[in-house]
Amino acid sequence: MPVDFLTTEQTESYGRFTGEPDELQLARYFHLDEADKEFIGKSRGDHNRLGIALQIGCVRFLGTFLTDMNHIPSGVRHFTARQLGIRDITVLAEYGQRENTRREHAALIRQHYQYREFAWPWTFRLTRLLYTRSWISNERPGLLFDLATGWLMQHRIILPGATTLTRLISEVREKATLRLWNK
Structure with a gap:
């Protein structure tokens, strides 16, 4: 992906x-x-x-x-x-x-x-949110990127590098797509 x-x-x-x-x-x-x-x-x-x-x-x-x-x-x-x-x-x-x-x-x-680094448990929570959104809808990855950025800022998580976030979104979307096709 x-x-x-x-x-x-x-x-x-x-x-x-x-x-x-x-x-x-x-x-x-x-x-x-x-x-x-x-x-x-x-x-x-x-x-x-x-x-x-x-x-x-x-x-x-x-x-x-x-x-x-x-x-x-x-x-x-x-x-x-x-x-x-x-x-x-x-x-x-x-x-x-x-x-x-x-x-x-x-x-x-x-x-x-009370700002936090982009690490567990916040990475898990964001991954779960992105997975759910990818599973129930076919949102563009750019839209998921904006959603993730907003979620991180709302929860006072220091933004990771852009490539870290894009890679996470791509991996999550790929897993959701594979699961959908395997159903």
């Missing part, structure tokens, strides 16, 4: 920004409440506070952490910095100069906000 079923749009938008988020998206995913600010305030330096705040917004909006903060649109950086009272967003260039900073911040965010 083919695994290269994603559209160009799906490939380019998976786990990354495709443009500036609109005002509603900024308010929903990048707004920092008092609990967020308290958590962020534990970090030292404006660069770390801004960096961890942006990572929180990215995992909420994209379903994953970014390794290159330059890929975050300017509007998002300014919106987040304003909430923290940071006037000079160029301090973000200092974020992650220490090799472990991003990894440590990602671990802190996962723990504090």
